[in-house]
Every structure is written in structure tokens, then in C-alpha cells.
Amino acid sequence: MKLLHTADWHIGRTLNGYSLLDEQENAFEQILDIAKEEHVDGIVIAGDIYDRAIPSTSAVTALDRMLKSINLDNHIPIYAISGNHDGAKRLNFGNEWMEESNFYLNTLLEESFKPIETEDAQIFMLPFFDPMDARVYYQKQGMDEDQVKSIRGIGEAMGLVISDMIKSFDPNKKHLLITHFTVAPSSEEEVELTSETTSKVGGLATLTINTFKDFDYVMLGHIHTRFASPSENIRYPGSPVKFNVKEAKIRTHGKGVDIVQISDSQITHTFKEISPKTDLQVIEEPWDTLTDPKFYKAQPIDKDWFAITVKDFDRSKHINVRAKLQEIYGTVVELDYENLKREQAQNTKQANLSELSPDTIVDQFFKTITGKDLSDEQKQLVDSIFVDLGKED
Known part of the structure; x- marks a missing residue:
């Protein structure tokens, strides 16, 4: 069995007011091409399909076209869950009839305990949830009130959920999990939250690999870089598109998807890179360098987007900096000044x-x-x- 593992599409995302929809459409076309070239048995989308709980009309239209292209036009099964950015109940609409075309979509906790059965594996699909969701679910299951109240953090909630999933394990099959959380190698280690919130609130709190030790392979979403994967069999594929300057600075973090190969003896993964349509270039130079033709003519001007930090700039100069830089470089999505950053750092005693x-x-x-x-x-x-x-x- 072979699956394509992707996550964190965030359809409808913008970058400082600039729409990323064209970039997301381009990434999707490459994902679909990879799926067809690899002859995968399904595409896994591990949460944060939309960027907002109430997506724009253009985002809904774009995602609808993408999912139809995968599932109806190319007859590739889809295994998708909602993430913390998705509106779970809205995304859940219509999922009963979707399964008739092998489009499986879980957005609610109660849907996660029944696995998708294939010839080789059981695929458990656990959407993002918070401790309150677990309290409500287990209360409906007749759990003692004191036990329900003891579900305070995501650790306790996840422990209960996983233990109930294990009850459905078929010992003759591989056990796969699709979910959307921050997972670290151990409780002492922090996960790099590139392009995602640093919040430790509720369901966003960090879990550890020990939580998922009973699964043969875990396909994660939520962290936007594959280098945050906590182990060889618990992995993030990363987002298919760069969503901010922080990601763009990390040149080694190429975007792409994982091809997951499941056999009787082992489960392996291979990373397949995606090329950006419009890349995001980060430049930090003095004003004289930025406006020097020898420097800027070597840049992909009028092709890529630019995030520019002007070093040691004299702000007393009467000049429209953004207008001048956009005249030279084209689209400047972010403009900052290093000396201003330094002043702000010196004037505050507390953490950013x-x-x-x-x-x-x-x-x-x-x-x-x-x-x-x-x-x-x-x-x-x-x-x-x-x-x-x-x-x-």
C-alpha cells in the first residue's frame, strides 16, 4: 500500500495582504502529479485544509476543485481530517455520501474510533480536538463525572482516545494514525513551531512520541516543516507552501510531500519536493546595497516576492522607502528596519x-x-x- 502524506494546505491564506491562492493552486497541481506518478492508493491530508474556520468564497471554490480533481476525476481515495484552523462542523457537511467515492473526512472526535479498513492496514483518522471535546464525548459514553472532570489537558484526553482506538486493532494489519497535533520526542524537548502558533493552549499543547507507541506509523499535521518530525515513524510532511518570512529564511526546509510505502515487513517514507511558483526572498542589507544595480540586478526581481530589512537606515531621510524598493524589486510583501528592531529590543525588558x-x-x-x-x-x-x-x- 502506498499513500501520499500532505498537510497544512491553509487554503485561503494571505501573506501581509497578498493572496497565496495562485501559489497554493500550483502546489496542488504538483501534489496531484506526484500522486499519479507514484500510483498511490490514497492521499492523506492531515488537517488545516482551510486557513480559517469560515473560509472565503474563493477558498471554498478552490478547495472544491482540488478535491474533485483528486477523487472524482482521478479516482484517488482521500483520507482527510480537520485541524485547529478548520471549522470542524462546516467541513463535516456531506461527509456521509463522500465515502461512496472513497473520500473519507473526519472532523469530529466521535468519528475517529472506527478505522478505515484496507487489505493491509487499519487507518485511524483523529481530527484536532481539545480537552473539552473529550469531556463531552466521554460524558455521553457514561463515564463517571469525577473521571470526566479529571480530563484537564490534552495528555489525559489523548491517552483515553488512544486506549479506545487500540481496542479495535486487528493484529493481522498495520495500524496507521492520521492526526493534527504538536508531537515532540520527549517532554523535555521543544518542537520548532515554524510558521505555526507558539501557543501551548488546550489541544495545541505538546504531546510525546510515547503517546503513539502502539501505532506502526503516524501521519501528522500542524507543524509546517518536516524537520520537526519527532521520529522516523511519526512524521510531519510540512506545508506545501511557504507562509511567512520565518519559513523563507530557512533555505534547507524545502516544501513537499511524503510518499509512505507500507509492506508486511516495514513502513518507509520518501520526501518529494515541490517547486514554488513565486518564491519568497528574504534580503537584509544596507540601503546603499539595496539600491545598487550590481546587487539588485542579481536578484530575481519582478519574478519572486521580497521581504526586505533595511540595515542601519537613517529614518530622518525624506524618502518613500517602500515605493522605491517596489520600483526596483517588484512585489515587496514585508518591509522592516534593523535599527528600529534594535531600538525596540533595547526599550523593552520583557520577552517579545x-x-x-x-x-x-x-x-x-x-x-x-x-x-x-x-x-x-x-x-x-x-x-x-x-x-x-x-x-x-
Whole structure:
């Protein structure tokens, strides 16, 4: 059995106001070509299919065309789940009739316990969920109220879910899992959250590989680089498109998909690279260098997008910097100044708020005002609020 593993399409994403839809369409066409060339038995989309819970009309139209092309035009099965960016209930609409064409889509926790059965494997599809979803589900299953209340973090919730999945294991088949979470090698190690939120709130908190030790292979989504994969059999394929400057700076992180080959004796993966239609170039140079023809004529001007940081720029100069740079380079999606960054760093004693999780920011603010740390009950309340807010993003 051979599967193509992809994730984090984020259809409808923008980069500082610039639509990435053309880039996403181009990446999709390459993914479909790879699937056909490899003669895969299915395409796995491990969450964050859309970028927002309520996607734009153009995003819905684009994804509809992509899924039809895979499933109806080319008759390739789809195994997809929702991620934390997706609107689970909206995405779930119509999934019952989809299965008639081998389009499997799980967006709700209760759907994850029945595996998709193939000749070689059982495929369990676990969408993103938060501890509250687990509480509601297990309460409906008749769990004792005290046990339900003990499900506070994603660790406890995931432990229960996995233990119930194991009950359905067929010992004569491989056991595969598709899910959408941050997974680290161990609790002491942090996962690089390239292009994704650093939040540790609710279901976004880090799990470890030990949680999934009973599965033969785990196909993850959520982290946008394959180099964050915590082990050889628990892997992220990375997003198919660069979504921000941070990703663009890491030149070794080529975008692509994994081809997963399942046999009786082993499961292997091979990375297949995707070439960007419009690449994102990051340049950090002094103004004189940026405006020197010898320098900028060596750049892919009017072809790629540019994120430019001007070093040591004298802001007292009366010049429209963006207009001048766009005249030279074409599309400048981000403009910054190194000396301004340095001033901001010198004027603040606290960590950059963008690098802190929302619950940490609230905790710090509370302590600044009251002189006390949040209580456990208050932390749980804050956690629940941000989980709910995350569903609206």
C-alpha cells in the first residue's frame, strides 16, 4: 500500500495582504502529479485544509476543485481530517455520501474510533480536538463525572482516545494514525513551531512520541516543516507552501510531500519536493546595497516576492522607502528596519509578546496587576477561553 502524506494546505491564506491562492493552486497541481506518478492508493491530508474556520468564497471554490480533481476525476481515495484552523462542523457537511467515492473526512472526535479498513492496514483518522471535546464525548459514553472532570489537558484526553482506538486493532494489519497535533520526542524537548502558533493552549499543547507507541506509523499535521518530525515513524510532511518570512529564511526546509510505502515487513517514507511558483526572498542589507544595480540586478526581481530589512537606515531621510524598493524589486510583501528592531529590543525588558503563548501573556499581566500568579482554576478558565477563540480563527 502506498499513500501520499500532505498537510497544512491553509487554503485561503494571505501573506501581509497578498493572496497565496495562485501559489497554493500550483502546489496542488504538483501534489496531484506526484500522486499519479507514484500510483498511490490514497492521499492523506492531515488537517488545516482551510486557513480559517469560515473560509472565503474563493477558498471554498478552490478547495472544491482540488478535491474533485483528486477523487472524482482521478479516482484517488482521500483520507482527510480537520485541524485547529478548520471549522470542524462546516467541513463535516456531506461527509456521509463522500465515502461512496472513497473520500473519507473526519472532523469530529466521535468519528475517529472506527478505522478505515484496507487489505493491509487499519487507518485511524483523529481530527484536532481539545480537552473539552473529550469531556463531552466521554460524558455521553457514561463515564463517571469525577473521571470526566479529571480530563484537564490534552495528555489525559489523548491517552483515553488512544486506549479506545487500540481496542479495535486487528493484529493481522498495520495500524496507521492520521492526526493534527504538536508531537515532540520527549517532554523535555521543544518542537520548532515554524510558521505555526507558539501557543501551548488546550489541544495545541505538546504531546510525546510515547503517546503513539502502539501505532506502526503516524501521519501528522500542524507543524509546517518536516524537520520537526519527532521520529522516523511519526512524521510531519510540512506545508506545501511557504507562509511567512520565518519559513523563507530557512533555505534547507524545502516544501513537499511524503510518499509512505507500507509492506508486511516495514513502513518507509520518501520526501518529494515541490517547486514554488513565486518564491519568497528574504534580503537584509544596507540601503546603499539595496539600491545598487550590481546587487539588485542579481536578484530575481519582478519574478519572486521580497521581504526586505533595511540595515542601519537613517529614518530622518525624506524618502518613500517602500515605493522605491517596489520600483526596483517588484512585489515587496514585508518591509522592516534593523535599527528600529534594535531600538525596540533595547526599550523593552520583557520577552517579545509574539513569542509568548496567549495564556502566558495573561498570566504575566495578572501578576503585574495583582502581584500573584493565576490559580489552577483561573488557568483552566483562561485555557478554555483561548481554545474557544482558536476555533474562531
